[in-house]
Amino acid sequence: xxxxxxxxxxxxxxxxxxxxxxxxxxxxxxxxxxxxxxxxxxxxxxxxxxxxxxxxxxxxxxxxxxxxxxxxxxxxxxxxxxxxxxxxxxxxxxxxxxxxxxxxxxxxxxxxxxxxxxxxxxxxxxxxxxxxxxxxxxxxxxxxxxxxxxxxxxxxxxxxxxxxxxxxxxxxxxxxxxxxxxxxxxxxxxxxxxxxxxxxxxxxxxxxxxxxxxxxxxxxxxxxxxxxxxxxxxxxxxxxxxxxxxxxxxxxxxxxxxxxxxxxxxxxxxxxxxxxxxxxxxxxxxxxxxxxxxxxxxxxxxxxxxxxxxxxxxxxxxxxxxxxxxxxxxxxxxxxxxxxxxxxxxxxxxxxxxxxxxxxxxxxxxxxxxxxxxxxxxxxxxxxxxxxxxxxxxxxxxxxxxxxxxxxxxxxxxxxxxxxxxxxxxxxxxxxxxxxxxxxxxxxxxxxxxxxxxxxxxxxxxxxxxxxxxxxxxxxxxxxxxxxxxxxxxxxxxxxxxxxxxxxxxxxxxxxxxxxxxxxxxxx
Amino acid sequence: xxxxxxxxxxxxxxxxxxxxxxxxxxxxxxxxxxxxxxxxxxxxxxxxxxxxxxxxxxxxxxxxxxxxxxxxxxxxxxxxxxxxxxxxxxxxxxxxxxxxxxxxxxxxxxxxxxxxxxxxxxxxxxxxxxxxxxxxxxxxxxxxxxxxxxx
Numbered sequence: 001x002x003x004x005x006x007x008x009x010x011x012x013x014x015x016x017x018x019x020x021x022x023x024x025x026x027x028x029x030x031x032x033x034x035x036x037x038x039x040x041x042x043x044x045x046x047x048x049x050x051x052x053x054x055x056x057x058x059x060x061x062x063x064x065x066x067x068x069x070x071x072x073x074x075x076x077x078x079x080x081x082x083x084x085x086x087x088x089x090x091x092x093x094x095x096x097x098x099x100x101x102x103x104x105x106x107x108x109x110x111x112x113x114x115x116x117x118x119x120x121x122x123x124x125x126x127x128x129x130x131x132x133x134x135x136x137x138x139x140x141x142x143x144x145x146x147x148x149x150x151x152x153x154x155x156x157x158x159x160x161x162x163x164x165x166x167x168x169x170x171x172x173x174x175x176x177x178x179x180x181x182x183x184x185x186x187x188x189x190x191x192x193x194x195x196x197x198x199x200x201x202x203x204x205x206x207x208x209x210x211x212x213x214x215x216x217x218x219x220x221x222x223x224x225x226x227x228x229x230x231x232x233x234x235x236x237x238x239x240x241x242x243x244x245x246x247x248x249x250x251x252x253x254x255x256x257x258x259x260x261x262x263x264x265x266x267x268x269x270x271x272x273x274x275x276x277x278x279x280x281x282x283x284x285x286x287x288x289x290x291x292x293x294x295x296x297x298x299x300x301x302x303x304x305x306x307x308x309x310x311x312x313x314x315x316x317x318x319x320x321x322x323x324x325x326x327x328x329x330x331x332x333x334x335x336x337x338x339x340x341x342x343x344x345x346x347x348x349x350x351x352x353x354x355x356x357x358x359x360x361x362x363x364x365x366x367x368x369x370x371x372x373x374x375x376x377x378x379x380x381x382x383x384x385x386x387x388x389x390x391x392x393x394x395x396x397x398x399x400x401x402x403x404x405x406x407x408x409x410x411x412x413x414x415x416x417x418x419x420x421x422x423x424x425x426x427x428x429x430x431x432x433x434x435x436x437x438x439x440x441x442x443x444x445x446x447x448x449x450x451x452x453x454x455x456x457x458x459x460x461x462x463x464x465x466x467x468x469x470x471x472x473x474x475x476x477x478x479x480x481x482x483x484x485x486x487x488x489x490x491x492x493x494x495x496x497x498x499x500x501x502x503x504x505x506x507x508x509x510x511x512x513x514x515x516x517x518x519x520x521x522x523x524x
Numbered sequence: 525x526x527x528x529x530x531x532x533x534x535x536x537x538x539x540x541x542x543x544x545x546x547x548x549x550x551x552x553x554x555x556x557x558x559x560x561x562x563x564x565x566x567x568x569x570x571x572x573x574x575x576x577x578x579x580x581x582x583x584x585x586x587x588x589x590x591x592x593x594x595x596x597x598x599x600x601x602x603x604x605x606x607x608x609x610x611x612x613x614x615x616x617x618x619x620x621x622x623x624x625x626x627x628x629x630x631x632x633x634x635x636x637x638x639x640x641x642x643x644x645x646x647x648x649x650x651x652x653x654x655x656x657x658x659x660x661x662x663x664x665x666x667x668x669x670x671x672x673x674x675x
Binding site: 150151161168172175182183186193194197200201376378379380381 | 547551554560563567570571574577578581614615618621622625628629632633636637639640643644652656659663664666667
């Protein structure tokens with residue numbers, strides 16, 4: 001046939017070629033499956049299997065792209081600029097690994113925790129919602145299509161609101177927390193869509209790589225710039241960037257313990273990844289307005305977040321709420337790394353994303369164990385539990401040290417690189433020297449609030465009526481896996497650090513655009 | 525653009541102005557109203573403004589559907605198309621998705637309000653805030669004496 005367009009090529013695809021989409025599809029299919037089967041006994045095993053499969057897939061993908069390069073997948077075989085493309089490079093693969101790792105590790109903990117905190121008739125739907133949230137987070141990160149990000153963002157957000165509201169069995173304030181989060185989250189997501197609309201108006205495409213090419217060609221104009229502002233504010237709400245963080249403390253405090261663990265370790269990180277992807281890959285870091293926004297707006301906000309949130313954390317009476325405020329401060333460190341606009345800064349941000357995911361996941365799991373055994377996480381309720389629950393509290397101590405950034409823990413590595421990144425830019429301007437000092441000083445505040453918790457746990461007299469005993473094995477194993485991770489990655493830094501450097505390089509190069517011919521899965 | 529008010533410019537961008545007015549109305553209602561249901565209404569108006577924005581940018585003057593016969597037998601008459609307004613289907617499709625998301629958000633929000641009404645017996649934000657402050661005060665009275673009452 002003369003007509004080349006009519007020739008249909010059939011290329012044999014292996015399972016390996018489908019990994020980027022399977023990553024999202026496996027949990028996505030599991031969610032309705034759990035609902036349709038409707039069996040309380042099957043819900044948890046199905047969710048766990050899906051998470052474990054997702055973990056394996058993300059690990060394989062990370063191993064393939066950690067030396068550079070990318071995996072692409074075209075939905076239904078439609079070629080990228082028109083069809084939806086999934087594009088996985090070192091940066092997403094790293095975040096995907098974090099999300100699926102936390103999802104898998106937390107599920108056994110969630111089993112024990114839900115049994116205590118949630119009415120048993122709701123369990124099946126809880127796991128379905130959990131899977132949807134998991135899908136949304138993975139999808140947001142894996143996709144290379146800008147509108148797809150919004151769809152997955154909403155999938156994860158809507159299921160998150162439900163999960164947070166389920167804390168109402170213990171405290172009715174969970175309902176208003178979920179409602180507040182719903183209002184703010186929807187405003188954030190809608191801002192994101194407005195930004196996308198402006199980008200679509202200016203470029204006529206939704207594929208991120210194609211968008212980047214066209215923005216680079218036409219240079220900046222007001223539409224593209226306002227699109228940037230809308231996207232940053234929208235994602236800033238999801239990340240809990242300092243003045244947009246108001247939903248976070250309440251949502252984290254009143255959500256069921258396992259949900260808090262999952263959200264704190266993954267949700268803000270996925271949103272932060274989207275923010276980085278848009279700042280560096282879609283918009284070019286060469287554009288002055290992007291650079292200026294980061295340096296003039298993000299750096300001060302990040303520094304304020306580091307201090308004010310840590311300061312508020314010091315005066316909390318509830319361990320869980322204290323950790324929620326600490327999360328806002330830690331997001332400040334990550335944003336600071338992004339806003340430094342150097343290789344090292346971005347490496348620090350990406351590493352801190354991972355390390356903080358492990359650390360906060362671990363600490364909130366500790367809170368969940370205390371809630372199970374002492375029926376609450378107020379300092380009066382957990383007083384002296386260090387003696388009654390030594391194994392749990394041991395893990396919490398490791399988490400606390402990692403949160404401070406004590407040498408020998410994962411938290412130290414990322415904070416050290418962050419300080420290094422700030423010092424690297426010190427010759428340019430004295431401000432960066434001040435920032436390096438600020439990082440260290442705000443870590444001292446972390447010492448104060450973490451020490452308060454330690455003091456309560458070990459040095460206070462336990463409640464004489466307390467019947468608290470050691471947490472069940474289902475909780476201890478996930479906790480100690482993450483605690484082991486915190487220590488392991490504090491000593492063996494190559495794997496994470498090299499991957500983070502690769503991810504940062506990939507992001508800072510901007511988009512390689514559509515010019516790069518996909519390795520596989522593309523319609524040739 | 526030296527004139528203070530360029531009427532022609534404004535008329536040409538009327539749909540953007542409407543979009544901005546609607547968007548700000550929605551946002552204002554969300555921030556200002558204390559009734560939780562009214563907040564959801566405001567949120568809906570805010571979202572609808574974005575839908576309008578998308579649909580309006582889908583109108584292209586002189587465009588046509590990107591379907592071309594392979595053998596080029598049919599000549600595309602660009603002159604005849606120049607005055608026509610073509611609707612780009614893509615933004616419409618995107619907005620269909622966004623409408624579905626909006627409905628899900630609204631129904632979830634309303635469901636939450638029902639639960640809030642059941643447990644707080646009010647849907648007014650200020651009343652709820654007062655109840656929650658009482659609860660916090662109670663918590664503090666009960667648990668605030670950790671660290672020797674310093675907290």
